[in-house]
Structure formats: C-alpha cells, structure tokens
Amino acid sequence: xxxxxxxxGELAGKVTLITGAGSGIGRATAQLFAREGAKVVVCxxxxxxxxxxxxxxxxxxxxxxxxxxNVALAADCERSLRETLAAYGRLDVLFNNAGIxxxxxxxxxxxxxxxxxxxxxxxxxxxMSKFAVPVMAEQGGGSIVNAGSGWGLVGGKDAVSYCxxxxxxxxxxxxxxxxxxxxxxxxxxxxxxxxxxxxxxxEAAQLGLAETALVEAGNARPLMRVGQAEEIAQxxxxxxxxxxxxxxxxxxxxxxxxxxxxx
Numbered sequence: 001x002x003x004x005x006x007x008x009g010e011l012a013g014k015v016t017l018i019t020g021a022g023s024g025i026g027r028a029t030a031q032l033f034a035r036e037g038a039k040v041v042v043c044x045x046x047x048x049x050x051x052x053x054x055x056x057x058x059x060x061x062x063x064x065x066x067x068x069x070n071v072a073l074a075a076d077c078e079r080s081l082r083e084t085l086a087a088y089g090r091l092d093v094l095f096n097n098a099g100i101x102x103x104x105x106x107x108x109x110x111x112x113x114x115x116x117x118x119x120x121x122x123x124x125x126x127x128m129s130k131f132a133v134p135v136m137a138e139q140g141g142g143s144i145v146n147a148g149s150g151w152g153l154v155g156g157k158d159a160v161s162y163c164x165x166x167x168x169x170x171x172x173x174x175x176x177x178x179x180x181x182x183x184x185x186x187x188x189x190x191x192x193x194x195x196x197x198x199x200x201x202x203e204a205a206q207l208g209l210a211e212t213a214l215v216e217a218g219n220a221r222p223l224m225r226v227g228q229a230e231e232i233a234q235x236x237x238x239x240x241x242x243x244x245x246x247x248x249x250x251x252x253x254x255x256x257x258x259x260x261x262x263x
Contacts, residue, residue, distance in 0.1 A: 009037030010241040015088040017041040017080065019071050019128060020098030022049025024197035025147070027056075028229035029095055029236045034062030036237060038093070041084045043067045071098050071124035081131040090139050093240040094132045096125040096146045101162045101199065103206040114161045121147075121165035125172065129187075133180055141184030145239045146173045148189040150255045158207065166191075170251045177249030186248040188239045193255025194218055195227040222257030 016033050020026040022044035030040045034057040042057075042064055044050035050066045057064040067083050069076035084091050100120045102113040125146050136142030151159060152166030173189040180187060194200055196215050204214045218226030235254050238244055253259055 009035065010237060010243070011093070012037030014038045014092040014240075015041070015084065015090050016093040016095065016240070017043060017084050017091055017128075017132070018095040018097055019043045019069075019124065020147075021053050022046040023053075024199055025192070025195060025229045025232045025236075026095070026097040027053045029097065029233040030064065031057055031060070031062075032230070032233045032237055033093075033240070034060065034064060036241075039088050040064040041067055041080070041087065043069050043071065043080050044098075045070050071128060072119035074127050074130075077124070077127040078131050080128070081135060085135065091132055091135050092139075092142050094128060094136075094142070094144045095236055095240070096128055096144065098124050099147055099165075099199075101159065101203055101206075103158050103162070103203055104160070105158050106160045108158075109161050117161040117165050118168075121162070122168045122172070125169060129176060133183070133185060136185050137180070137183040142186075143240045143244075144176065144185065144187045145236050146187070146189040148173070148191045148251055150191050150193045150253060150259050152189070152191055153251065153253070154259060173251065174249045181248055186239075186244065188244070188247060188249065189251045190232065190235055190239070191251050191253045191255070192227060192232045193221070193253075193258040195229055195232055197229055200226070218256065221255070222260060225256060227254065227256060 016038045018030050021030045021042040034040050042050045042053045047068050054064045054066045065087050067080050069080045146169050148169045149166035151163045152170040176187040200214050201211045
C-alpha cells in the first residue's frame with residue numbers, strides 16, 4: 001500500500017477501532033481497513049498478536065496503534081476509547097469482533113464457561129459501544145459492526161453458550177440501530193459461518209476432533225468449503241463504508257450457503 005492508494009481508499013481519513021484484532025478475522029479486517037486508508041486501533045488482550053498486526057500494517061505503509069485491553073472490563077473499554085482519541089482525535093468505525101467459544105451442551109457447560117462466553121461475546125459489545133456511541137454522536141455519526149454468527153440465527157449442537165451469546169448480539173444490534181439511527185450511527189452485525197482461523201481449529205480440539213476436522217466439514221456447504229478471514233473482512237468493510245449508507249439493523253450472513261438449506 002502506498003500513500004496514493006490510501007488517499008483514495010474506501011475508508012480514507014477514517015479512524016477505526018477493532019477488538020480481537022490480534023488474529024483471525026480481526027487481523028484480516030485491520031489489514032484491509034489500513035489498505036483502504038483507515039487509521040486502525042488494534043485492540044486485543046494478546047499483546048504479541050496485537051503488536052504483530054500493527055507491525056504488518058506499518059510494514060505495508062499503513063497507520064496503526066496497539067491498545068492492550070480486556071474488553072470484558074469497563075475500565076479497559078473506556079481506556080481504549082481514550083487512547084483512540086488521544087492517538088487520532090475521533091472514532092468513525094467500531095468493529096466489535098472479539099469472541100470465544102466453549103463447545104458443550106447446557107448440562108456440561110460450567111458456570112465459569114457460560115460467564116466467560118457471555119462476557120467476551122456480549123458484554124464487550126455493550127461496553128465498547130457504551131463508550132463509543134457518545135463520541136460518534138458528538139462528531140455527527142459513525143458505523144458499528146458487531147460480530148454475530150450463523151449460530152446467532154439458528155441453533156447448533158454442543159454450543160449452547162455460544163448460540164445464546166450470538167443470538168443476543170444479533171438482536172442487540174437491531175436495538176442499537178433503532179436507538180442510535182437518529183444520531184447517524186449505523187449498527188449492523190455479520191454472521192459468519194465456519195472460517196479457517198485458529199479459533200476454528202481450537203474448537204475442533206474442544207470437541208475431541210482432529211485439528212482440521214471442522215475445516216474439512218466445510219465441504220458439505222453449497223460452496224464446498226469454509227470461509228477465509230479475508231472474505232469476512234470484505235463484508236465488514238462494506239458495512240463500515242459509505243457504500244452501506246442506508247444499511248442499519250441488518251444481520252449479514254457470510255457462510256458459503258450453510259444456512260440456505262441442504263441439497
């Protein structure tokens with residue numbers, strides 16, 4: 001990426017904050033946003049992963065800073081917004097991407113695992129948005145994209161806490177869109193299907209499967225594969241950009257046809 005490319009990008013001059021940007025979909029989105037001219041605040045609890053994302057963006061000629069934060073804690077979320085404003089003076093796009101999964105049914109899910117999944121997948125969106133919305137409202141608008149899931153729209157086996165959390169994300173997104181549309185803040189969610197990330201491989205391990213088992217299971221989808229993080233990032237870019245200027249309250253399914261039905 002060079003300065004000429006950045007100046008003409010879809011997010012040229014925009015300040016973006018991405019949680020869980022140290023790996024997977026978050027990292028792919030951070031790099032794509034930077035290529036499209038955005039200044040990127042990389043937020044993650046994993047310092048090594050977050051700094052690696054920043055280094056990759058800077059090496060490609062982009063602009064990024066790292067903020068270490070536990071997005072399940074109000075103080076860390078508030079500090080993330082303060083550091084964003086200190087670095088760049090505004091916030092145009094918030095991508096609430098951080099998430100975890102614990103694969104088990106309701107009987108086998110521990111209270112600690114339930115609380116952790118809800119904290120990272122749902123509470124973090126509440127907290128980050130709580131502090132971001134006033135900033136966006138004061139500057140005249142913005143875009144928030146929340147990470148839902150196909151399992152926020154339908155149920156899935158041995159994933160009760162994750163399904164509950166992502167269902168909450170999808171409907172919380174709709175409520176936020178209703179509340180903050182008058183402030184010119186658009187709020188949408190993405191609902192990816194299985195995506196080839198470290199999280200998917202860790203999920204397979206939780207189920208006692210081979211590392212690549214869930215990747216290979218993507219062959220049963222209409223497009224006969226799982227998604228790539230960069231493909232999910234493209235949809236986040238669309239929702240963050242002015243191309244989606246009349247889109248709010250939507251749940252965008254990005255799953256290779258997994259929810260469309262069976263052959």
